[in-house]
Amino acid sequence: MTMKRITKHLLSLLFCASLVHLAVAEEVKVSSLDGNTILTVQIDKQISWSVKKYDQLVLPKVTIGMTVNGNQLAQSPKLKSNKEIEKNETFEVIVPLKNRQVSNNYKELQLAFKGGFGLHFRVYNEGVAYRFYTSMRGEIEINNELMDITFPDGSSSFFPKEVSTYSHYERNYLKLDIDSIPVGDFCSLPVLFNQDDEQLRVLFSEANLYDYPNLFLELTGDKHLAARFPMAVKATIPQPGARVDRNVIITKEYDYIAKTKGKRTFPWRLFVITNDDKTMLEQDMVMQLSDPLKLTDTDWIKPGKVAWDWWNDNNIYGVDFESGLNTATYKYFIDFASEYGIEYVILDEGWTKSTTEILDFNPDMDVKEIIRYGEEKGVGIILWCLWKPLDENMKEILDTYASWGAKGIKVDFMQRADQYMVNSYEQIAKECAARQLLVDYHGSYKPNGLRKAYPNVISYEGVKGNENHKWSDEITPIHNTTLPFIRMAVGPMDYTPGAMVNMQEENFNISFSRPMSMGTRCHQLAMYVVFESGLQMMCDNPSNYYKEEESTRFISKMPSTWDKSIALEARVGEFVVMARQKGENWYIGGMTNWDERSMELDLSFLPEGIFEMVLFKDGVNANKYAQDYQVKTIKVTQSDQLTIKLAKGGGFAAILRPIQ
Structure with missing residues (x-):
């Protein structure tokens, strides 16, 4: 065969291959109800999607996939079916922090693939979201979930940089060009991206997170940010030193991020997209994308304000007793709360016999008497506790607090975002609901929608606050x-x-x-x-509030x-x-x-x-x-x-x- 014929034959093969490729590649689109947002899913050797809004390509390419039991599900995927549905519904929020009635209006694209998996894409007027689902027998190991986002030139971010996935999510939002972020740097969620000279914003987070780790974002290359997850924890030891009661060292990890049911849906990955900053304040996509109420009785759940002791170090003054961690000081807090109609007083770190012996109180504080006195004055008591000892003896501790008459717990120093910790959040919410106890998570990751199913989850820290x-x-x-x-x-x-x-x-x-x-x-x-917080703290000490009567009366009237x-x-x-x-x-x-x-x-x-x-x-x-x-x-x-x-x-x- 001559060189000319060989070249002609190769070109013919390449042309045929390209025709086969064109035949295999598929494209499916879904738009928002207002028509301003168009999401396009491309199914080829991998699955990717893109978004246009206001006739502008906002996310040029987001490549997604999942590795289950060592197999890459979305590698050369074969689409079995696709279906589009439309929803126009409203639900009521038990503890409404934005709106009591939330409209949930969207179009959803449902894709099923060979190999026991599929994808849901939702398009709202405010943004887009997607999630995987699997329909496999028994338990499965999720080795990794792929999400690689390509951003347009000139994109920047408000970047909550992390140094470890072992984090309490208290971060500054660093204003950085994506091009300037070093490869390997990563952040927790939520994170905000800016485009078109900050005229367009993209807020990224996740929702409906159950039995699965939190997602982080890592810079992997030029204008590329990819999903990163904490591995499932196999073994820990207490951290030596002053914080042995609350910090652990992870000594062993599994080679997967989650071991879970084979038939389930996975967390939603959501993107709020807007050219109006007001949208980010008014949208409620985490609640829209999360599981509905799982409790049958919610009448006992009472949001409110809290007179808080720890920030002001119990530095009350103008009294005839020595202030501090003692019964007299907390009765003073209760008297103040009662006078101003404040619903709760918190007993923060120091009320227990020690930070690990949390079934008993320190000898200078009669907690049962403090709770009784609060009930007499119409003020509920919330008790602080460390997560580590609570996790080791949850039912007895919560039974004890409930028997004393406490109204809730502030659980602190979780500081992890792996699968075990996510499951612990739900377990705490469920066990507390069974005892009619509120939950305020501190040392925590960000909200992911748990409070919709368990509205006794009244607030989260996960913020660099006062x-x-x-x-x-x-x-x-x-x-x-x-x-x-x-x-x-x-x-x-x-x-x-x-x-x-x-x-x-x-x-x-x-x-x-x-x-x-x-x-x-x-x-x-x-x-x-x-x-927004279902428990809104009043951080200063009552003596200062008495001194600033006009401001205090004003605050006391705020819902x-x-x-x-x-x-x-x-x-x-x-x-x-x-x-x-x-x-x-x-x-x-x-x-x-x-x-x-x-x-x-x-x-x-x-x-x-x-x-x-x-x-x-x-x-x-x-x-x-x-x-x-x-x-x-x-x-x-x-x-x-x-x-x-x-x-x-x-x-x-x-x-x-x-x-x-």
Whole structure:
């Protein structure tokens, strides 16, 4: 055969191969109900998908797959069937942090493949989501789940960088170009990406996480971020030293990320996509994508505010007893809570005999008497405990706390995100619900939708909040105006607001026992409207609150759940203004970063009628003396527009009541 004939024959083979490839490759599309978002699934040697929104290619390519029992499911996949469904439904939230009624309207693409697996893709007006499912017998080992995201040129991020998947998720959001992130660096979720000179945002997180580890994102190459998971934990030992009671060292891991049922759905991977920052404050995709209520009785679940002891180090004053970890101090907390209608007092670290002996209390505190006294005054008691001893003896410990009359637990120092820990979160929620106990997770990962199934899961930390003022200068107004768009966008955050000692940056000092906050007094007051938590802490000590009577009375009237929420003004890391409804009343909160600004407050969201508005705003000297504020009471209607001046690190808050 001549060289010419060989070349012709090879070209013919290549052409035939390309025809075969074209015949095998498939493409399936699904759009949002409003038509603005189009998701395209490409099935070839691998499965990938892309998204266009506003006629712009937002995610050019997301390659996905799963390795089960050593086999790559999505390698040269063969599609058996595809089906598109549409849903328009509404569900009620037991502990509503945004809206009591949530609309759940979407189109869903259901793909089934040979080999016992499939995919669901959902497209909402606000974003997109996907998940795998398997239909295999017995138990399976998930060795890995592939997700590789390619971002467009010029993309940047608010990157919550981690150094280990053994994490409490308390991170700053580092504003970084994706091109500048070193290969191997990774972050926890949620994470926010920016495109088109920050005119377009993509918020990434996950939902409906059960019996499976949390996902992290790692930079693997040029504009590529890929899924990373903690391996399933095989063995641990206590960490020697001062934190032997709460930290462990993982000594052995399995060669899989999860061992689980072969017939199941896996967590949703969700992407909120918007060119309006207000969308991130109003969307509720984690709740929309999560399993429905699993409890039959929820009437006992009571959200509320909490008088908190640990941040202020029990530094009450003006009393005739020595303050500290003793019965007299906590009765003082209870008296304060009762006077101001605060629902709970927390007994944080120090109330137990030791941090590991958590079935008994320290000799200076009669916890049964404190709980009895609280009941007499209409104040519930929540008990702090470490996760490690709780995990080792859960039923006896929870039975004991419930028998004393405690209303809930604040469980702390989980610090892990592997499969065992995820299962522990559900076990704690379930066991506490059986005893009518609330749960506040601290030292925790971010919310993943567990609270929809178990609404006694009332809040999560997983946030760099007010407590960090005790040892750092990183909790700035810039940080505070970033949190609502990222961390709070996936669920409640126990930030613990309410500082009464407020400082501008140049006056701020770190003090563990007598802490202060950055930003103005009204910046802190606004948090009770802007920040979402079913348990909303009042972090300062009662003596300071008594001294600041006007601010305290105002805070005490703030709800911790809402019937309706509306974002009025929003820009990540710059400013946020929220309006929220509870019954007939409306509440407004606004915060700014270090920039002074005038906010135009349009009240057209109000129903018809006249409202009395009590407005707390920054005082004329708040730029120098951050505790300076002014109070105005005015009459307003939906036709009014107000101009409110915010100091640097400032804020404002208002309560509006209809005039009968």
